[in-house]
Amino acid sequence: MCQLLGMNSSKPAALGFSFEGFAERSSEHKDGWGIAFHTSDGCRLVTDHLSAADSPLADAVKRAPVKARNVVAHIRKATQGRIAPENSHPFTRTLWGRDWSFAHNGDLKDYAPAAGPFQPAGDTDSERAFCHLMSGLLQRFPHGAPPRSELVAALAGLAATIAAHGTFNFILSDGELLFAHCSTQLHYLIREYPFPVAQLVDCELDIDFSRHNHLDDRIAIIATAPLTRNEAWTAFAPGQLAMFSGGRAVDAAAPRRPTLIMAI
Amino acid sequence: MCQLLGMNSSKPAALGFSFEGFAERSSEHKDGWGIAFHTSDGCRLVTDHLSAADSPLADAVKRAPVKARNVVAHIRKATQGRIAPENSHPFTRTLWGRDWSFAHNGDLKDYAPAAGPFQPAGDTDSERAFCHLMSGLLQRFPHGAPPRSELVAALAGLAATIAAHGTFNFILSDGELLFAHCSTQLHYLIREYPFPVAQLVDCELDIDFSRHNHLDDRIAIIATAPLTRNEAWTAFAPGQLAMFSGGRAVDAAAPRRPTLIMAI
Numbered sequence: 132m133c134q135l136l137g138m139n140s141s142k143p144a145a146l147g148f149s150f151e152g153f154a155e156r157s158s159e160h161k162d163g164w165g166i167a168f169h170t171s172d173g174c175r176l177v178t179d180h181l182s183a184a185d186s187p188l189a190d191a192v193k194r195a196p197v198k199a200r201n202v203v204a205h206i207r208k209a210t211q212g213r214i215a216p217e218n219s220h221p222f223t224r225t226l227w228g229r230d231w232s233f234a235h236n237g238d239l240k241d242y243a244p245a246a247g248p249f250q251p252a253g254d255t256d257s258e259r260a261f262c263h264l265m266s267g268l269l270q271r272f273p274h275g276a277p278p279r280s281e282l283v284a285a286l287a288g289l290a291a292t293i294a295a296h297g298t299f300n301f302i303l304s305d306g307e308l309l310f311a312h313c314s315t316q317l318h319y320l321i322r323e324y325p326f327p328v329a330q331l332v333d334c335e336l337d338i339d340f341s342r343h344n345h346l347d348d349r350i351a352i353i354a355t356a357p358l359t360r361n362e363a364w365t366a367f368a369p370g371q372l373a374m375f376s377g378g379r380a381v382d383a384a385a386p387r388r389p390t391l392i393m394a395i
Numbered sequence: 396m397c398q399l400l401g402m403n404s405s406k407p408a409a410l411g412f413s414f415e416g417f418a419e420r421s422s423e424h425k426d427g428w429g430i431a432f433h434t435s436d437g438c439r440l441v442t443d444h445l446s447a448a449d450s451p452l453a454d455a456v457k458r459a460p461v462k463a464r465n466v467v468a469h470i471r472k473a474t475q476g477r478i479a480p481e482n483s484h485p486f487t488r489t490l491w492g493r494d495w496s497f498a499h500n501g502d503l504k505d506y507a508p509a510a511g512p513f514q515p516a517g518d519t520d521s522e523r524a525f526c527h528l529m530s531g532l533l534q535r536f537p538h539g540a541p542p543r544s545e546l547v548a549a550l551a552g553l554a555a556t557i558a559a560h561g562t563f564n565f566i567l568s569d570g571e572l573l574f575a576h577c578s579t580q581l582h583y584l585i586r587e588y589p590f591p592v593a594q595l596v597d598c599e600l601d602i603d604f605s606r607h608n609h610l611d612d613r614i615a616i617i618a619t620a621p622l623t624r625n626e627a628w629t630a631f632a633p634g635q636l637a638m639f640s641g642g643r644a645v646d647a648a649a650p651r652r653p654t655l656i657m658a659i
Contacts, residue, residue, distance in 0.1 A: 163437075167480070173427075173444030174480045175452060180437030188439060191455030215494055216431070216438045216487035223480035224516065230479055252488065252516040 133220070133236040135317065136204040137302035137353035139309035139375035143170065143198035144350055148329070148338045150193055152358040153204060154183035155333035162207045162214050166192060167221040167232035169201040169306035174230035178219035201304040205234035217253035222261045224249055226269060227276045229305040233261040236355055237298030237314055244293075260293050264303070279308070279374065279381075286310060287372045294370070302353055309375040311353045313367030318357050320364045321379060323349040329359040349378030397484070397500040399581065400468040401566035401617035403573035403639035407434065407462035408614055412593070412602045414457055416622045417468065418447035419597035426471045426478050430456060431485040431496035433465040433570035438494035442483035465568040469498035481517035486525045488513055490533060491540045493569045497525040500619055501562030501578055508557075524557050528567070543572070543638065543645070550574060551636045558634070566617055573639040575617045577631030582621050584628045585643060587613040593623040613642030 136153045138146050146166075154164070164186070165178035175197065183189040183206055205220035220234040226249075235257035242256050247266025251258040267289040268282070276282065286303075290312045293299050299314040311317055322329075324347075326340035344350075353375070357364035367373065373380050400417045402410050410430075418428070428450070429442035439461065447453040447470055469484035484498040490513075499521035506520050511530025515522040531553040532546070540546065550567075554576045557563050563578040575581055586593075588611075590604035608614075617639070621628035631637065637644050 173478060175443045175445070175450075176480045176483070177441045177452065179439045181439070186439075187459040187461055188441065188455075191452075191459040195451040195455040197451055214437060215489040216440045216496070217489065219440070225479040225481065232480070250514050250516065252514065 133208050134206045134355045135234050135236045135300060135302050135353070136202070137304070137309055137311060138199070138202040139304070139351045139353075139378055140200050141347070141349040141378040143200055144348070145196055145198050146202050146204075147193050148331075148336070149352055149354075149358055150204065151336060152331035152333045153206065153354065154189050154193070155331075156206060163219050164189065164204070164206045165219045165221050165234070166202065166204040167223060167304075168197045168199040169230065169232065169304055170197070170199050174223060174232060174306065176221065176223060176232070178216060180214055180216070180219070201306055201309050203232040203234050203302050203304050203309075215253060218255045218258070220257060222258050224261070224265050226265050226305070227272075229276070229307070231265065231303065231305050233257075233264070233301060233303045235260060236300040236316075239293065239296040239299065242293070242296040260299065260301075263293060264289050283310070283372065283374045290372055291370070300355070307376065309351070309353070310372060311367065311375070312372045313369055315369060316355055317353065317367045318355070318364040319351060319353045319367065319373070319380070320357070320359075320362055321349065321351050322362070323378070327362060330361050332358060332360050351375045351378050351380065397472050398470045398619045399498050399500045399564060399566050399617070400466070400622075401568070401573055401575060402463070402466040403568070403615045403617075403642055404464050405611070405613040405642040407464055408612070409460055409462050410466050410468075411457050412595075412600070413616055413618075413622055414468065415600060416595035416597045417470065417618065418453050418457070419595075420470060427483050428453065428468070428470045429483045429485050429498070430466065430468040431487060431568070432461045432463040433494065433496065433568055434461070434463050438487060438496060438570065440485065440487060440496070442480060444478055444480070444483070465570055465573050467496040467498050467566050467568050467573075479517060482519045482522070484521060486522050488525070488529050490529050490569070491536075493540070493571070495529065495567065495569050497528070497565060497567045499524060500564040500580075503557065503560040503563065506557070506560040524563065524565075527557060528553050547574070547636065547638045554636055555634070564619070571640065573615070573617070574636060575631065575639070576636045577633060579633060580619055581617065581631045582619070582628040583615055583617045583631065583637070583644070584621070584623075584626050585613065585615050586626070587642070591626055594625050596622060596624050615639045615642050615644065
């Protein structure tokens with residue numbers, strides 16, 4: 132199964148440490164990786180067909196000081212679709228003048244949504260689902276972005292429809308907000324003052340975040356499985372859709388219930 | 396206008412020196428850049444919305460030892476389409492089991508080809524043209540890749556149809572072959588023994604290729620304008636489509652004439 136990694140931060144931040152541990156997971160997920168960095172003026176995208184652990188581009192990404200408020204990353208183990216650049220996550224589209232990026236973990240069966248205004252370039256279930264989400268939002272709100280509560284409710288409804296076809300864990304960002312949907316497995320962590328010395332699960336590396344962060348920094352990290360061994364990761368509930376802004380979970384919707392519930 | 400850079404090499408080679416000079420051109424082409432590396436086992440893609448001269452990712456690409464036999468790169472100055480990730484060149488698609496990448500310099504007017512099996516994800520004239528080329532090749536050769544002479548003739552015909560709508564300089568690769576089509580401005584260079592000490596036009600940097608290459612290395616570099624001041628760049632003729640393999644131009648077709656002519 133693929134692995135997801137997302138970040139939503141109160142201020143532009145580098146993902147180096149978490150990406151280091153995430154990339155170590157690629158020995159079993161060797162069909163490519165990709166990362167979208169949302170910075171104040173747009174979106175940067177890197178995709179690679181090689182294992183992140185073996186990739187000189189991944190090494191460069193670990194070292195490149197790209198600071199972003201939102202990041203969506205993915206390591207792929209192909210279940211549907213050829214190993215091809217157009218099938219690499221994250222996928223990106225523009226809606227309401229914003230760059231959106233999307234990465235999926237799971238497998239959708241018998242999933243052939245009607246053609247909408249957003250069309251896939253490749254042949255994965257994941258890109259079909261992303262286009263379905265984008266088309267659904269545009270059809271519901273054709274004149275521009277709705278208030279956040281309406282946006283998260285609409286996404287929750289669309290996600291529930293798609294999740295009926297199989298496993299649909301995903302991370303989605305429009306550059307300001309980050310959405311995480313759990314179907315079977317997804318965790319998150321809020322890293323804030325007092326900052327810990329965190330130890331990666333996947334390799335012998337630790338980092339003292341108190342030396343790299345300011346008192347008012349706050350960063351949400353979302354990952355398929357916890358990346359560090361000594362921080363308090365929270366498992367999302369199956370069916371939960373959470374919305375992150377400024378490094379905190381601001382709203383969460385259980386997709387089959389219309390009422391919004393606060394996550395923290 | 397955008398800038399194109401392509402490489403076709405007899406052996407996997409790094410593009411660092413040429414990319415260094417190419418990236419310097421981005422001060423006037425600051426709407427993003429992208430590069431596709433075709434290696435023996437697939438395709439890697441990096442796209443960025445920022446000027447390559449200012450981009451930490453571009454710095455990383457200059458230093459990352461990604462060796463490829465074919466490279467397609469692009470610096471963008473937007474003429475049509477929003478500055479968005481899905482509008483960044485190179486575009487990629489899979490045809491006949493091969494990864495294809497495509498970058499365009501120019502501007503097509505009143506260009507709305509009929510929908511084919513390959514559909515664009517963004518809203519640029521460039522991606523529409525690439526999908527038109529891919530769809531046209533698949534429709535002509537539905538059972539697999541034809542012999543090279545038939546492939547280059549089909550591409551020449553398709554390119555001529557599209558070029559009727561405006562400026563259509565492009566570089567296209569399937570990972571083994573590299574095609575370059577000149578509408579108004581495109582140059583190439585074959586770098587082989589005896590290797591020179593080359594001096595970049597755009598910055599104070601020179602490199603002694605005899606120290607970095609073997610006697611049997613041969614590399615074709617294709618660029619909108621010559622990148623070095625002391626090498627013999629050849630201008631393509633308007634309307635010319637050239638095919639490169641193993642670091643040399645192996646075939647060229649003038650698109651409005653059915654006869655293939657040898658370039659060298």
